[in-house]
Amino acid sequence: MGGDGGPDVTVPATKRFLADYPDIDVTLYGRENALSAHLSRDPSLTDAVISQRLHIEFCPEVVLDDEPPSSALRNKQNSSMWQSLECVASDNAEACVSAGNTGALMAMGIKLLGLANAIERPAICAVLPGGQGWLYLLDVGANVDCSAHQLHQFATMATTLVSLVENIDRPGCALLNIGQEATKGNKLVKEAAVLLDDDPGLNYRGFVEADQFFSSPVKIIVSDGFSGNIALKATEGAARYVLDRVLSEPSTGSTRNLSKANGGTPLTLDPGRYNGAALLGLKSMVVKSHGGADEAGFYGALKTAARAVTSGVAEGVCRHFEQISQ
Amino acid sequence: MGGDGGPDVTVPATKRFLADYPDIDVTLYGRENALSAHLSRDPSLTDAVISQRLHIEFCPEVVLDDEPPSSALRNKQNSSMWQSLECVASDNAEACVSAGNTGALMAMGIKLLGLANAIERPAICAVLPGGQGWLYLLDVGANVDCSAHQLHQFATMATTLVSLVENIDRPGCALLNIGQEATKGNKLVKEAAVLLDDDPGLNYRGFVEADQFFSSPVKIIVSDGFSGNIALKATEGAARYVLDRVLSEPSTGSTRNLSKANGGTPLTLDPGRYNGAALLGLKSMVVKSHGGADEAGFYGALKTAARAVTSGVAEGVCRHFEQISQ
Structure with a gap:
């Protein structure tokens, strides 16, 4: 379902990812009302080029941010998190990307994908x-x-x-x-x-x-x-703080172009x-996106x-x- | 003796502090050859106004940065760190400021000044x-x-x-x-x-x-x-990194004036x-300066x-x- 930003973040990021990576298919897992609203708002998501590679699976449950992993493991088999991991477990996908509850993702990843030998x-x-x-x-x-x-x-x-x-x-x-x-x-x-x-x-x-x-x-x-x-x-907090102060200075707008000079x-x-942080030690690839990621951030996690x-x-x-x- | 920068940092910082705080005396503890070189290079340090409030105590030993606290405690009674703390212990000063080995400063502080009740x-x-x-x-x-x-x-x-x-x-x-x-x-x-x-x-x-x-x-x-x-x-590393990148951009020199806008x-x-970090729990005040502090930094520790x-x-x-x- 996509962390703090939900489908507002994951849907546009996925669209950009599909355009940039023409050999990769993506399945979005989430609540019907949330995902449908996006799909109906953006006709390009259902056009011929993208729709063949963008699949949608509606899931009635969501793992909450503060839900203990043990509870999610027991009660949330119909959540987007569980279902997307099960898609990887059944070899219908090669990786799962989630911006949700880290502990639950880890617990479900161990349960559904298994740990590498001796890990x-x-x-x-x-x-x-x-x-x-x-x-x-x-x-x-x-x-x-x-x-x-x-x-x-x-x-x-x-x-x-x-x-x-x-x-x-x-x-x-x-x-x-x-x-x-x-x-x-x-x-x-x-x-x-x-x-x-x-x-x-x-x-x-x-x-x-x-x-x-x-x-x-x-x-x-x-x-x-x-x-x-x-x-x-x-590190993230200090970098954001300093950068916010710099960018809020009218005379330093050019720092927005810092990446060009780099x-x-x-x-x-x-x-x-x-x-996009890789969960290492599982038998298949799971990537954890920052819960607060914006579109560019979630796109980065998909690239990872x-x-x-x-x-x-x-x-x-x-x-x-x-x-x-x- | 003043951390990584030594007297190059502590002497100018102390001079500025004496000028800004006319009611406070300072005693510098350090090796004779290092301190004397500074005093002879800067005649203003021995002029009438400052010299009455700037005292010098030569110490033959220095606590090394990587010296275990137990060893410093046993062997370095003639160091600048020990002697300056003893000056506080004997009520001849109200605070000790050091940019040296944190563990040794803490151990000597406990030994010479004592802990507050129940701490x-x-x-x-x-x-x-x-x-x-x-x-x-x-x-x-x-x-x-x-x-x-x-x-x-x-x-x-x-x-x-x-x-x-x-x-x-x-x-x-x-x-x-x-x-x-x-x-x-x-x-x-x-x-x-x-x-x-x-x-x-x-x-x-x-x-x-x-x-x-x-x-x-x-x-x-x-x-x-x-x-x-x-x-x-x-926090320090990230702030310095981002700031260094911003200041290295020619068009953003004005960020140096950020503090004015603040x-x-x-x-x-x-x-x-x-x-300048206070050591809390000792019976008298000890302030730890960053080992890598420059003149402005050590002045900040004195102010603290x-x-x-x-x-x-x-x-x-x-x-x-x-x-x-x-």
Whole structure:
């Protein structure tokens, strides 16, 4: 049903996505009254070109934002979230994109799609502009409490993701901490540092602090879901605050064109370009869009899903954990 | 000795502070060779007006940035950090300002100044621009692991601080979490929420997320030191990144004047205005400056100390905990 913005956001974003990706079909899951209103308002959605590739499935239920995952799992089999995941589970789609309740999406994803071999918990991997192009930060909210072993699995999954999506051999990876020195941090990061450092399959580079996201030489930063979510939200809030102040100054309207001056490097100033966090560790691809995403943001999440499917991320993670557990 | 910038930062900042605060004396503690070079280079430091209020104490040792607090406590009694705290302990000064090793400053502060009655752990309280003027965020790094009881003490200490410094009765206070709903978060924040909500001396307003710092209606946000430090660093890093990109655009030079357009509201764009985090829970005032502070930043930390002393923050916290434990 599409997070805070609902079909006002997801329908136009899907239309743009269908136009830009002519080889991909999309099915929208949602309440009949909400979706029908959009379809009747916009005749282009039912024209010959798009309608062949845009499918609609009406669902009578919706998972609420504050609904506990256990309750959603038990009671919401007729929701848009459950039905869209079941479409992936039955091999009728290759990815599910949702802007809904994260905990419920994760719980239903585990139930309907299953976990990759030996994976204890899936992680949500967000993408930010970093010092080396894109920066992959995980977990950003699926797991409030983590073990060192789980952080090690997150690092391995993200390494597989970055290798496949960006074609980088052994991308640099670090642990989020409150200092760079080995003596700093809590028990969890100190234990995880030993595991990551001992693994020859990882390119472990030590601790990084949250003010180094945009300048760090690493591609991957690993964290428990509580700290990672706080780091991501703080980054988004501060960037938006500063940008709002700058853009509200009459004489600085030209900063709206900042992305033009930026060449190929991703810019934090355009959240749509980095929306869409992959749920890693499931057997198929699920992408979580920001609940508050606008049209550009949800379009970004659809693009993230397309890129992950084309690169074979979910299969790559499954294959990797099959191999190392043999 | 003054953090990353050393006397290049602290000496000019102190000079400006002495000029702006004619009733306050300052003693600089540091290595002879570093301080003497500055004093001989700048004749105005020894002129009649300033020299009467600027005192110099040479110390042969320095606490290193990566030195474990226990080692500093054992071996660095002749350091600038220890000597300046001892000056406060012996009532020859009312506050100590340091940009050095946070853990060592905290450990030496507890040893030399002592804790307020019933306080388990001191907390570091940072100040940011918020939705209601200044926002007080604590703990931002003194305690990597906290109990719910300690978070409750942090809320009480910050409430005393804000009441005294800003003359606000029962300032609003919230807990940092990864969602606003009561079901969200880890065990620690859920337990702390019960304690804060039950205390009639606090104006508890629930959970806030890290992207709400600049818009939240609360004055105080309480966190464990690990998450709080990550939130603070992420905020600083993102603000600096966005601002650097904006200022590097030739046509947007006028954003440098943003603070002028801002009236009385504090601006995140000028870190010097909010540098200086009070160590709450000690019997006397200690202020931690950012290690990477420039002259304006260290001047900000000196101002923070002056304001805290004038308002009687350390005494207020001691008095409050004496009263509630009777």
